[in-house]
Amino acid sequence: MQTLILGHDPAGVRAAAELLSQGELVAIPTETVYGLAGDARNAQAVARIYEAKGRPSFNPLIVHLPDLAAAQRIAVFDKAALDLATAFWPGALTLVLPLRQGADIASLVTAGL
Numbered sequence: 001m002q003t004l005i006l007g008h009d010p011a012g013v014r015a016a017a018e019l020l021s022q023g024e025l026v027a028i029p030t031e032t033v034y035g036l037a038g039d040a041r042n043a044q045a046v047a048r049i050y051e052a053k054g055r056p057s058f059n060p061l062i063v064h065l066p067d068l069a070a071a072q073r074i075a076v077f078d079k080a081a082l083d084l085a086t087a088f089w090p091g092a093l094t095l096v097l098p099l100r101q102g103a104d105i106a107s108l109v110t111a112g113l
Helices: 010-021 043-053 068-074 079-088
Strands: 026-029 034-037
Touching (some): 034 043
Antiparallel strands (some): 026 034
């Protein structure tokens, strides 16, 4: 397996997006650490994250989304969650919310929770 180092320019972002769409994993910088990213809709990619990190399958993963509308497609927001998201996104705020029925997320992501 070859490790690619991509730039943080538009070409690098496009290359990372293409890798993710093919079920590959990509390391990404976050506010505090580097994270290992995969397509949360792709069960094989999600399983590869657990394997690569040695993470137990009962420990759910974080799903990063581009905006509130995308988050509302996969999670149920009550008023408090909506108020927090509206006040602090975009920004470093993680919300733990119930999965929306029929959400297009691989079941392994939530570890059954």
